[in-house]
Amino acid sequence: MTGTLILVRHGQSEWNLxxxxxxxxxxxxxxxxxxxxxxxxxxxxxxxxxxxxxYTSALRRAQHTLDLMLEEMGIDNVTITRNIALNERDYGDLAGLNKDDARVKWGEEQVHIWRRSYDVPPPGGESLKDTADRTLPYYETELLPLLKAGKTVLVAAHGNSLRALVKYIEDLTPEQILAREIGTGQPTVYEISTDGKLERRVEL
Structure with missing residues (x-):
């Protein structure tokens, strides 16, 4: 029996806007x-x-997204596990700044490197590799055993914590995952085999 993993990026946030x-x-x-x-x-x-x-992160926008989804699905009285391992990438000194203002301050090329390189973090923050280093162990210890047992697991999280999972599950290169867009509110659904490998990606 295959397990089913549903990854959902939170809906548009006030700061996305x-x-x-x-x-x-x-x-x-x-x-x-x-x-x-x-x-x-x-x-x-x-x-x-x-x-x-x-499962969801420790951040409001992901938690609210999961709550709304459950409401529409008619599901209540369930246990929701919240963990910072699923939090968004920490942008450090960039957090709270307008992206255009950051380009003025540090230069377009430097900001592009921070946003789109795999292992170069912004000042005081995390690279995508750093994000993967905390997200993947959590996936392997908490979620993967459930999937191997044929369970269905729903995760509401963030663009970059989900990128880390997608990279691992689909065995993508750093370049491939950086080019992958994960839209707000969009689900990605995988069937995972009993040996923990990707069996297929399911289109809703």
Missing amino acids: KNLFTGWRNPDLTEKGVEEARETGKALKAKGIVPDYY
């Missing part, structure tokens, strides 16, 4: 973000998906 580096800062969802979360919940319900386990 304002073009700000967010990281571990804690803005909530916009109206659009609320609707994105609800639509994903509706899509999962329409497919008859009922997860066995629920």
